[in-house]
Amino acid sequence: xxxxxxxxxxxxxxxxxxxxxxxxxxxxxxxxxxxxxxxxxxxxxxxxxxxxxxxxxxxxxxxxxxxxxxxxxxxxxxxxxxxxxxxxxxxxxxxxxxxxxxxxxxxxxxxxxxxxxxxxxxxxxxxxxxxxxxxxxxxxxxxxxxxxxxxxxxxxxxxxxxxxxxxxxxxxxxxxxxxxxxxxxxxxxxxxxxxxxxxxxxxxxxxxxxxxxxxxxxxxxxxxxxxxxxxxxxxxxxxxxxxxxxxxxxxxxxxxxxxxxxxxxxxxxx
Numbered sequence: 001x002x003x004x005x006x007x008x009x010x011x012x013x014x015x016x017x018x019x020x021x022x023x024x025x026x027x028x029x030x031x032x033x034x035x036x037x038x039x040x041x042x043x044x045x046x047x048x049x050x051x052x053x054x055x056x057x058x059x060x061x062x063x064x065x066x067x068x069x070x071x072x073x074x075x076x077x078x079x080x081x082x083x084x085x086x087x088x089x090x091x092x093x094x095x096x097x098x099x100x101x102x103x104x105x106x107x108x109x110x111x112x113x114x115x116x117x118x119x120x121x122x123x124x125x126x127x128x129x130x131x132x133x134x135x136x137x138x139x140x141x142x143x144x145x146x147x148x149x150x151x152x153x154x155x156x157x158x159x160x161x162x163x164x165x166x167x168x169x170x171x172x173x174x175x176x177x178x179x180x181x182x183x184x185x186x187x188x189x190x191x192x193x194x195x196x197x198x199x200x201x202x203x204x205x206x207x208x209x210x211x212x213x214x215x216x217x218x219x220x221x222x223x224x225x226x227x228x229x230x231x232x233x234x235x236x237x238x239x240x241x242x243x244x245x246x247x248x249x250x251x252x253x254x255x256x257x258x259x260x261x262x263x264x265x266x267x268x269x270x
Contacts, residue, residue: 024214027072031099034071038064039126046133055114055135055163065106073218074100074208076107080225083198084110089158089165090228091190093182093246094200095254096168097175098209104202104223105166113164116154116186135163139185141171151185155193165189169243177206177258179251187243191236196228199250204258222257226250 042064046057069075092113094101105115114135122128122138132138137157139150154165167186174180190197201224208219226249234242 020217021214024216027216031068031072034068035065035102036126038068039130042130043126043133046130050133053133053135055112055161057130057134058109058114059111061130061134062106062109065103069103069107072100072103072216074103075220076104076223077220078108078223078225080227081108083225083227084108086196086198086228088195089162089193090196090198091158091186091193092164092166092198092200093169093186093250094166095179095202095250096170096173097202097205098173098211100205100209101168101202104221108200108223108225109166110164112162113166115166116150116168137165148185148188151189152192155189158189158193158195169246175204175206175211177204179247179254182243182247184239184243187239187246188236190231191234191239191242194232194234196230197242197246198228199226199246199253200224201226201250201253201257203254206258224253224257226253 042057042060045060046054049060050056094105114137116137116139117131119138119140121131121136124131137150137154157163158165167189169182169184169186170180171183172180187197203222203224205219205221208217209215229242229246231238231242
């Protein structure tokens, strides 16, 4: 019976070397499973540190998650660190390609910063609980009025508690080789709170991670932190132009650092 345990151990390196599909599912399952284990470790630490839900818990989460990239064969090449040295609250907007974005986010996450995420994430077991403990703001994307109310409350919280918020304005994961049109919620939030927008661009994952083709190789992700865009003096009438400006700047950088070409003549904006 003891010999039976040796067989999978012998097969594992062969499958890792010979089957890209196996590597894809192995890495994906490891990533999800290990993140749930890390969340289980983080939960009591966060409760001991802050007594419950607090943006300060993101420091613990950041420390625990940063090593995961090494297991998956990923590296981050970050430029523009100086643009995050901004005092007070601000809104970070970045492109969204997959659940791997969490690793890049934790690589550069500033202090007193948390995220806005879809409400469904709170039901993701230990990961959902640690997200709640980290002060993540959950929105129901299917109910526009609810989302607007959450954003209004988030703007007040940003100013009252002096926190930063990270938003994915595309609204969903995207691996088209281009950016999807931006939704305006993040920019309404920034204008309402009169805080800067800091765009962050992650290069395309397509050279190492292809979901449909079931490929997950090692790779380097280039992270560009761009200069802040001030919103002081802006009104709701300026939200559309702020959204368009951020989109244009980020799209240009994305296509440049990714050596990527859009799959169409360019997406229309919302």
